[in-house]
Amino acid sequence: MTGTGTAAVELQGVDKAFGSVRALAGVDLTIDAGEFVSLIGPSGCGKSTLLRVVADLEEPTAGSVAVAGTSARQARLDQRYGIAFQQAGLLDWRTVAENVELPLQVHGVGKAERRRRAAELLELVGLTEFAGSRPAELSGGMQQRVAIARALAPSPRLLLMDEPFGALDEMTRERMQAELLRIAGETGAAVLFVTHSIPEAVVLSDRVVVMSPRPGRITEIIAGRRPPVAADDLVPDSLDPEAVEDVRETGAFFEAVTAVREALRKGAATDGPAG
Amino acid sequence: MSADGSRAVGSGGAGGTGGVGSGGVGGSGGVGAVDAAGGVGGAGGVGAVVGRGRRFRGASVVVAPVLFGIAVLVLWQLVVTVGGLPAFLLPAPTAIAEQIGAQLPVILQTTAVTGGNALVGLVLGFVLGVLLAILAAGVRVVSDLITPVVLAASAIPIVALAPVFTTMFGSTTEIPRRLVVTVVVVVPVFVSTARGLRQVRPVHDELMVALAATRRQYTRFVRLPGAIPYVMTGLRLAAPAAVIAAIVAEYFGGLQNGLGSRISSAAANTAYARAWAFVAASIVLGLLFFLAGLLAERLVTRNRPGGAS
Numbered sequence: 001m002t003g004t005g006t007a008a009v010e011l012q013g014v015d016k017a018f019g020s021v022r023a024l025a026g027v028d029l030t031i032d033a034g035e036f037v038s039l040i041g042p043s044g045c046g047k048s049t050l051l052r053v054v055a056d057l058e059e060p061t062a063g064s065v066a067v068a069g070t071s072a073r074q075a076r077l078d079q080r081y082g083i084a085f086q087q088a089g090l091l092d093w094r095t096v097a098e099n100v101e102l103p104l105q106v107h108g109v110g111k112a113e114r115r116r117r118a119a120e121l122l123e124l125v126g127l128t129e130f131a132g133s134r135p136a137e138l139s140g141g142m143q144q145r146v147a148i149a150r151a152l153a154p155s156p157r158l159l160l161m162d163e164p165f166g167a168l169d170e171m172t173r174e175r176m177q178a179e180l181l182r183i184a185g186e187t188g189a190a191v192l193f194v195t196h197s198i199p200e201a202v203v204l205s206d207r208v209v210v211m212s213p214r215p216g217r218i219t220e221i222i223a224g225r226r227p228p229v230a231a232d233d234l235v236p237d238s239l240d241p242e243a244v245e246d247v248r249e250t251g252a253f254f255e256a257v258t259a260v261r262e263a264l265r266k267g268a269a270t271d272g273p274a275g
Numbered sequence: 276m277s278a279d280g281s282r283a284v285g286s287g288g289a290g291g292t293g294g295v296g297s298g299g300v301g302g303s304g305g306v307g308a309v310d311a312a313g314g315v316g317g318a319g320g321v322g323a324v325v326g327r328g329r330r331f332r333g334a335s336v337v338v339a340p341v342l343f344g345i346a347v348l349v350l351w352q353l354v355v356t357v358g359g360l361p362a363f364l365l366p367a368p369t370a371i372a373e374q375i376g377a378q379l380p381v382i383l384q385t386t387a388v389t390g391g392n393a394l395v396g397l398v399l400g401f402v403l404g405v406l407l408a409i410l411a412a413g414v415r416v417v418s419d420l421i422t423p424v425v426l427a428a429s430a431i432p433i434v435a436l437a438p439v440f441t442t443m444f445g446s447t448t449e450i451p452r453r454l455v456v457t458v459v460v461v462v463p464v465f466v467s468t469a470r471g472l473r474q475v476r477p478v479h480d481e482l483m484v485a486l487a488a489t490r491r492q493y494t495r496f497v498r499l500p501g502a503i504p505y506v507m508t509g510l511r512l513a514a515p516a517a518v519i520a521a522i523v524a525e526y527f528g529g530l531q532n533g534l535g536s537r538i539s540s541a542a543a544n545t546a547y548a549r550a551w552a553f554v555a556a557s558i559v560l561g562l563l564f565f566l567a568g569l570l571a572e573r574l575v576t577r578n579r580p581g582g583a584s
Contacts, residue, residue: 055485057481057484057485076484076485076487077487078487079486079487081485083482083485085478085481085482087476087478089476089478089479089481089482091479091496091497091500091501093500093501093503094500102486102496103486105496106483106486106487106488106492106496107486107487
């Protein structure tokens with residue numbers, strides 16, 4: 001419960017070098033509380049590195065990183081963010097519910113409270129009946145939903161997602177996108193979302209951050225077409241999958257997709273002579 | 276061809292009964308030749324029976340080896356009685372069975388002693404192997420110190436250790452044999468567990484860092500549970516080795532109350548059938564440990580993907 005005045009993430013002049021490779025150069029980006037921001041760009045543009053810097057899994061070479069008003073390190077130690085990777089990364093030997101409980105267990109939350117929270121989260125992602133199942137019994141999409149529930153366990157105000165739907169088939173992927181929008185709406189968490197897919201970035205995001213490689217940098221920021229949630233009251237299920245489907249068929253959606261695609265192409269063009 | 280084979284079975288069987296009746300008087304070379312032909316025919320007959328059993332695949336898994344075992348025993352009996360092999364070369368199965376019956380209380384007692392030694396050594400070596408592997412996985416310096424030593428231990432022939440331990444601890448205690456078993460068990464358990472502890476998937480690694488887990492939590496929640504299938508594999512490999520070590524260790528002095536010492540003393544006293552009776556008990560004991568290890572592995576890993584499921 002951080003103040004709504006504090007930005008979820010604030011990056012200023014962030015540089016990251018791996019040896020002589022400049023993965024990130026002079027990145028400035030602010031993500032407001034509750035805002036959904038996607039990072040998109042070709043491989044090697046540093047979008048994953050940027051997410052990992054926010055998560056304190058990488059240390060920036062230069063610049064400042066603030067997460068929920070504190071340092072990235074402190075935010076990680078306090079479990080101020082939840083994280084989901086391309087692989088669900090569930091622990092095979094634990095039940096679904098025990099996997100969701102893991103972050104709480106690490107932070108010494110009592111057993112009864114963990115149980116209660118896991119049940120609540122599994123209901124949120126629609127997997128209540130699988131609480132006692134093993135991850136191996138679940139489909140890829142279901143496993144990813146468990147991973148999202150796990151990321152949400154400590155009630156973070158920020159969700160970091162590194163291509164979480166990258167390994168899913170197109171139909172499952174679209175369903176998961178609607179699901180994620182509903183969850184983001186219900187929890188009010190800010191989301192930093194790395195993706196390769198232009199339509200995915202547009203349909204999910206308030207803002208789409210376009211990046212280009214060598215050195216990794218932000219070239220353009222384009223308004224996304226995240227469907228509005230009933231703003232006055234956050235009624236659960238206020239965002240149904242059809243609302244997301246409708247967005248995909250509007251002219252504004254196609255305009256935004258075109259804008260992102262052109263921004264990506266421009267980034268690639270300027271990349272050429274720079275070598 | 277098949278008619279020829281069945282006739283051969285008949286003649287072989289007849290030869291067999293005749294041989295048993297005449298006892299170990301010793302047959303001529305001619306009888307031996309008939310016996311050999313019968314043996315070949317008999318094997319063909321068994322094959323046909325197994326072929327019919329194939330329709331029930333589950334049953335044939337058990338039936339096939341049992342029938343094969345029986346065939347081998349029959350063949351063995353024929354070779355000895357009809358072929359007139361001297362007892363010191365190979366006693367007949369019937370003679371061995373007779374000895375098993377006569378010596379049953381002693382066999383059970385000595386099996387219990389050797390089995391007990393193997394079990395104590397197995398448990399000790401298992402606990403030690405797992406603990407050392409956890410230590411080595413947690414502390415770099417410990418790993419650098421322990422790993423070469425344990426791997427070198429795998430090159431220690433227990434033959435060399437047994438008499439030394441007996442001198443160290445005296446020949447009136449079970450400690451030397453149990454120590455030998457422990458040394459033999461530690462190695463596969465350590466190696467297997469250490470490998471399991473290194474098998475952490477990168478995504479789990481990242482996750483635990485992102486969750487700000489302590490080193491201890493990381494070991495408890497991710498590394499140890501992930502290593503369990505490997506630990507159990509180590510146990511399965513070590514279990515029959517423990518029996519072998521316990522028996523072989525008895526050949527080199529110390530208490531004379533186990534299977535190994537009975538085998539060597541019976542053989543030294545030219546009581547060959549009795550020696551073989553104890554060998555049979557050793558085989559049963561070894562199989563028992565092997566099956567127990569296998570069962571433990573299956574039970575523990577049954578909920579894992581890639582396991583027995």
